[in-house]
Amino acid sequence: MANIRAEPPSRPSDEAVAALVADLERRIRGEVRFRTEDQALYSTDASNYRQVPIGVVIPCDEEDAVEAVACCREHGVPILPRGCGTSLSGETCNVAVVLDFSKYHNRVLDIDYENKRARVQSGTIFDDLRGEVERNGLTVAFDTSTHAYATIGGMVGNNSCGVHSVLAEKMGAGSGRTEDNIHELEVLTYDGLRLKVGPTPEDELERIIREGGRRGEIYGRLKALRDKYADLIRERYPQIPRRVSGYSLPQLLPEHGFNVARALVGTEGTCVTVLDATVGLVESPPARVMLVLGYPDVYATGDHVPEVRASGPVGLEAIDARLIENMRRKGLHTKDLDLLPEGGGWLLAEFGGENQEEAEAQARELMDALGKGSHPPSMRLITSPEEQTAIWHIRESGLGATAFVPGREDNWPGWEDSAVPPERVGEYLRDLKALFDRYDYSASLYGHFGQGCIHCRINFDVRTSEGVAKWRSFMDDAADLVVRYGGSFSGEHGDGQARAALLPKLFGEELVNAFREFKAIWDPEGRMNPGKVVDPYPITAHLQAGPDYRPPKLDTHFAYPEDEGSFARAISRCVGVGKCRMRGGQVMCPSFMATREEEHTTRGRAHSLFEMLHGGPIKDGWKSEEVHEALDLCLACKGCKSDCPINVDMATYKAEFMAHYYEGRRRPVHMYSMGLIYWWARAASRMPGTANFFTRTEPFAAILKRVGGIATERQMPAFASPTLTTWFRRRSSQDGVPGGRRVLLWPDTFTNYLTPEPGKAAVEVLEAAGYRVEIPPRPLCCGRPLYAIGMLDRAKKLWRQTLDHLRPAIREGVPLVGVEPSCVAAFRDELVNLSPDDEDARTLSNQTFLLSEFLREEGFEPPRLERRALVHYHCNHHAIMGKEAENEVLDALGLDHRDLNAGCCGMAGPFGFEADHYDVSIKCGERVLLPAVRRADPDALVIANGFSCREQIAQCTGRQAVHLAEVLRMAMNGDAA
Known part of the structure; x- marks a missing residue:
C-alpha cells in the first residue's frame, strides 16, 4: 500500500456538520456539543497554537466511544482523542471532532x-x-x-x-x-x-x-x-x-x-x-527525605548530576536562580523559598527508605561524600514532610513561574523540554545558553536533570512576523545542538506541531518515512489528529497569538495595571496549564468542582473570552451569549487570583464583561434584589422589625423571594436592631479609649445591617489592645455585591463617596480595619484597579487590614483560649490577604485549630441566594465544608470570618460559626462556653 502524503482534511460545510450532529445525537448516549461556545473551549491547549475544532463529543463509556468514532468515520471527519488538554506542543487542538474522555470515562x-x-x-x-x-x-x-x-x-x-x-x-x-x-x-x-x-x-x-x-x-x-x-x-x-x-x-x-x-x-x-490502559506499579518507599544542594549556578548543577545520580535518589530535579527570582517577583511560595540553601542553582535529591533512618542515612552518605570534594555545595537536609512538600511545590510551579513575570518579556513554549544524556547536562546547558545569547533570548532553566530533561520557557516574539521568523531559525539551530549531543527534541511533552517538522534532523528522512508508514498502518485514511507528528503543519502555522491576532482596543472600567492597561493582555494570561481542573485542595473554580464542566474552569472561561476578542467562533463581542453562559456560574471567588500559577483574575474579567453585556439592557431581577443590598439594607434599618416580618414570615417571604429571583429554599437573613453603627455611637463616648492610637473600623453592609456581633467584638478587642476606634462619619459601601454582576458605574460612585469622606483619615495615615474579608479584599484589589491614578486610593488600599493582619502587625498578644476549632477561610481572604496572619493569631490564642481547606462554601455573597444558582451553591458546600461541620464535635468552635460562609453553614447545618473577633473577645472574657 503506497504511503501518500495527504493534505489534512478541510473543515466540513455547515450542512455536513448538521448531519453529523443529528447522527451523533441519535446514536450515542453521551454528550454531543457542537455549539460555538464548545468550539471556543477546545480551540487551544497549553501550547502556542489555536485550531477551532468541528465539535466535541463526551462519551459516557467505551461503547459510546466506539459508536462516536464509527459515526465520524461514516461522515469522513477527523477525530482527536483528548484528556485534560494541557499539551505544550499543540497535539490536543485540531480541526477535528474532539473526544473528551475526562468527564465520565475515568474509573x-x-x-x-x-x-x-x-x-x-x-x-x-x-x-x-x-x-x-x-x-x-x-x-x-x-x-x-x-x-x-x-x-x-x-x-x-x-x-x-x-x-x-x-x-x-x-x-x-x-x-x-x-x-x-x-x-x-x-x-x-x-x-x-x-x-x-x-x-x-x-x-x-x-x-x-x-x-x-x-x-x-x-x-x-x-x-x-x-x-x-x-x-x-x-x-x-x-x-x-x-x-x-x-x-x-x-x-x-x-x-x-x-x-x-x-x-x-x-x-x-x-x-x-x-480506551483503557494496564499500568505498571512500582514499590514506593514509605519514608522520604530531601537533600537540597546549592551550587554557584545552574550549569554547575548539571555538572554534578552524575555523582548525585549515582547515590541512588528516587527523585533528582533542578531549579535555577532566575526561576527563584521569578517566583519572588510574582509572590509565589515566597515563604518557602527560604528553605533553599545558598546558591545560584539547586539540585533536589529525594531519597526513600523503609523508614526515616534508612532514608536519612542515604542522604547523609551523599552529604559526606560531597563534603570531601574540593568545592562542596551548600547543603540542607529536609526531613519535615511539610517542608518537603513545599519544595516540590516550588519545583512543580516552574511553568507558572516562567509565564507573565512582572518586569520581564513574555515567555513561550516551543523548546521547553529537550533532553540529553544525563552525564552531559552541564555541557549542554552552557551551549544552550550561548545559543540564547546569540539570539538575544533568555530563559529560566529547570527540570528533570537526573534524566537529562531540561525545561524552559523562552522570550520568543511570536506576535510579529520578524519575531516568528527569528524563532523558527532558533528552532533549527537548537535542534542541531541537541542532535550533536545525542539527545531528543522532546524529553516529555511530545512533538505535536511544535517540533514534528524537525524530526528529519534527529532520525533522518528514512525513519521519518517509517513513522509515516506506521501511522498509515493504523490510520490509512489519515483521520486521526492529522497534521501532528507525521506530515505536520508548519511550526509557525496556527499561532494563537501570532502576527494575525489583532484584538480590538477596548474601553474598560478596570485599569489592568499589571497587564499594561490591556484587557486583551489580561485574558491572554491563561496559558492552559489546567490547574483549575483540580478537584480539591484549592479554592479556584468551585463551579468546576461541582459540575466537572470545562466551561466552568478558569481556563475555559479565559478561552471563551479570548475567542470573543479573536472574533471567531464567538462573534458578538461584549454582547456574546456564549461568554455570558461561561461566566454565569463563576462565583467571583477570586481563587484563581492566587491559585492559578499565572494569577488569572476571572472575577475581575467577569465584572468587566457583565458591565458591558448589560449596558443598555434590563438585568435579571436578582441583580437588583441582591446586588443593591446596601440600599435595601439602609432602608430596612429604619424599620427592621417590619422588614423582617415580611422577609421571614410566610407567605410574604415566599412571594418576595419569587419576585426577587431568590431561591425559595433560602431563608433571608434578619436585619439587625440596632445596627453596628447605631450601637457604636450610643456607647463610644463612654466606653472608648480617648488616648489611644486612632484606628478606623469599616462597618461593611453585611456586618453593619445584618450581623453586628463580629463588628462589636472587633471594637472591644481593638479597644482592649489600646486603640481609639472610630467609624466613618456616614454610611459608606465598597460595592462588593456590585462587582460580580458588573454594576461598575455604581461601584465607582461608591468609591468616590468613600474616598471623599475618608480623605482626612487617609492622609493622616489612620489604618482602616475590616472584619468582612470580601470587603477588605475590595479595598486591597478592586479599589486600585478602578482608580489607578488616585494617590489617596492607593494609600487607602495600603493601609487597609483584616483584623488579624492588624493585630499581628501591631504585635498584639491575645489571652489563651485552649479550645479545638475548625477554620474555614473566605475565598477572598485566601486569594488576596492570605492565611498567614490569621493562623498566627489562632496559634497565639492557643487554639488547637485545623484548616478545613474546603475551598468555596458555595454561598459567595449573593450567588447562593439566587434561584438559578442554588443547586450549584449547595454542591460546592457539600463537597467538603458542610459534611465536615456536621461531623464536628459539638464543643469545637467553627470559625468563619465571611458573612456568606457563616450563612451557608447556618442554613445547611444549623451550626452557628463565629468570627475571629468573637473568638478573641471570648478569650478576653475568659469565657470558653
Whole structure:
C-alpha cells in the first residue's frame, strides 16, 4: 500500500456538520456539543497554537466511544482523542471532532497488587490511581507536575514522564517514561477495530498474522515495517532515558518483545484512540527525605548530576536562580523559598527508605561524600514532610513561574523540554545558553536533570512576523545542538506541531518515512489528529497569538495595571496549564468542582473570552451569549487570583464583561434584589422589625423571594436592631479609649445591617489592645455585591463617596480595619484597579487590614483560649490577604485549630441566594465544608470570618460559626462556653 502524503482534511460545510450532529445525537448516549461556545473551549491547549475544532463529543463509556468514532468515520471527519488538554506542543487542538474522555470515562477498573498492575480507563486522573495504590505501598512512576488533574490516557498519548522517573529506574521499571510502564492497552482504530495490544511473542505474532482479518493485517504490516527498518532503528534512536520525540518503533524489535502497546505510547492521538490502559506499579518507599544542594549556578548543577545520580535518589530535579527570582517577583511560595540553601542553582535529591533512618542515612552518605570534594555545595537536609512538600511545590510551579513575570518579556513554549544524556547536562546547558545569547533570548532553566530533561520557557516574539521568523531559525539551530549531543527534541511533552517538522534532523528522512508508514498502518485514511507528528503543519502555522491576532482596543472600567492597561493582555494570561481542573485542595473554580464542566474552569472561561476578542467562533463581542453562559456560574471567588500559577483574575474579567453585556439592557431581577443590598439594607434599618416580618414570615417571604429571583429554599437573613453603627455611637463616648492610637473600623453592609456581633467584638478587642476606634462619619459601601454582576458605574460612585469622606483619615495615615474579608479584599484589589491614578486610593488600599493582619502587625498578644476549632477561610481572604496572619493569631490564642481547606462554601455573597444558582451553591458546600461541620464535635468552635460562609453553614447545618473577633473577645472574657 503506497504511503501518500495527504493534505489534512478541510473543515466540513455547515450542512455536513448538521448531519453529523443529528447522527451523533441519535446514536450515542453521551454528550454531543457542537455549539460555538464548545468550539471556543477546545480551540487551544497549553501550547502556542489555536485550531477551532468541528465539535466535541463526551462519551459516557467505551461503547459510546466506539459508536462516536464509527459515526465520524461514516461522515469522513477527523477525530482527536483528548484528556485534560494541557499539551505544550499543540497535539490536543485540531480541526477535528474532539473526544473528551475526562468527564465520565475515568474509573480505576482493577488493581492487581500481586503482579503490580492496574487497569484504568483513559480519562482516569493520575492522582486517583496513585492515591489508591499508595495505601498499599506502591506508586506510579510517570508522575508529571500536572499529576493532580492529568489523565492516564493523555499521558499515554504524550509518553509523559515526571519527577520520580529515576525511581522507576531504581526499581527496574525502565527509564520512567509512560512507555516503560504500560503493559497493555485497549485501543480503537478509526476504521472501527477494537483490540487489546501488548507484548507479542514471535509464535503469537505469527499466529495473529495467519488468522488474517484487520488485526492480522495490522500485525503483519507492523512486522514487515520492523524487519525493514530494524537496523536503522537501532542505529538512529538516541540511547537516553528521556527520548520522547518520534514514534517508539524500538518497541517492535525482537529484543523488546514486539510490544505493540508500548509502540503506540507517545503517538499523540495520531494512530488510535486509547480506551483503557494496564499500568505498571512500582514499590514506593514509605519514608522520604530531601537533600537540597546549592551550587554557584545552574550549569554547575548539571555538572554534578552524575555523582548525585549515582547515590541512588528516587527523585533528582533542578531549579535555577532566575526561576527563584521569578517566583519572588510574582509572590509565589515566597515563604518557602527560604528553605533553599545558598546558591545560584539547586539540585533536589529525594531519597526513600523503609523508614526515616534508612532514608536519612542515604542522604547523609551523599552529604559526606560531597563534603570531601574540593568545592562542596551548600547543603540542607529536609526531613519535615511539610517542608518537603513545599519544595516540590516550588519545583512543580516552574511553568507558572516562567509565564507573565512582572518586569520581564513574555515567555513561550516551543523548546521547553529537550533532553540529553544525563552525564552531559552541564555541557549542554552552557551551549544552550550561548545559543540564547546569540539570539538575544533568555530563559529560566529547570527540570528533570537526573534524566537529562531540561525545561524552559523562552522570550520568543511570536506576535510579529520578524519575531516568528527569528524563532523558527532558533528552532533549527537548537535542534542541531541537541542532535550533536545525542539527545531528543522532546524529553516529555511530545512533538505535536511544535517540533514534528524537525524530526528529519534527529532520525533522518528514512525513519521519518517509517513513522509515516506506521501511522498509515493504523490510520490509512489519515483521520486521526492529522497534521501532528507525521506530515505536520508548519511550526509557525496556527499561532494563537501570532502576527494575525489583532484584538480590538477596548474601553474598560478596570485599569489592568499589571497587564499594561490591556484587557486583551489580561485574558491572554491563561496559558492552559489546567490547574483549575483540580478537584480539591484549592479554592479556584468551585463551579468546576461541582459540575466537572470545562466551561466552568478558569481556563475555559479565559478561552471563551479570548475567542470573543479573536472574533471567531464567538462573534458578538461584549454582547456574546456564549461568554455570558461561561461566566454565569463563576462565583467571583477570586481563587484563581492566587491559585492559578499565572494569577488569572476571572472575577475581575467577569465584572468587566457583565458591565458591558448589560449596558443598555434590563438585568435579571436578582441583580437588583441582591446586588443593591446596601440600599435595601439602609432602608430596612429604619424599620427592621417590619422588614423582617415580611422577609421571614410566610407567605410574604415566599412571594418576595419569587419576585426577587431568590431561591425559595433560602431563608433571608434578619436585619439587625440596632445596627453596628447605631450601637457604636450610643456607647463610644463612654466606653472608648480617648488616648489611644486612632484606628478606623469599616462597618461593611453585611456586618453593619445584618450581623453586628463580629463588628462589636472587633471594637472591644481593638479597644482592649489600646486603640481609639472610630467609624466613618456616614454610611459608606465598597460595592462588593456590585462587582460580580458588573454594576461598575455604581461601584465607582461608591468609591468616590468613600474616598471623599475618608480623605482626612487617609492622609493622616489612620489604618482602616475590616472584619468582612470580601470587603477588605475590595479595598486591597478592586479599589486600585478602578482608580489607578488616585494617590489617596492607593494609600487607602495600603493601609487597609483584616483584623488579624492588624493585630499581628501591631504585635498584639491575645489571652489563651485552649479550645479545638475548625477554620474555614473566605475565598477572598485566601486569594488576596492570605492565611498567614490569621493562623498566627489562632496559634497565639492557643487554639488547637485545623484548616478545613474546603475551598468555596458555595454561598459567595449573593450567588447562593439566587434561584438559578442554588443547586450549584449547595454542591460546592457539600463537597467538603458542610459534611465536615456536621461531623464536628459539638464543643469545637467553627470559625468563619465571611458573612456568606457563616450563612451557608447556618442554613445547611444549623451550626452557628463565629468570627475571629468573637473568638478573641471570648478569650478576653475568659469565657470558653
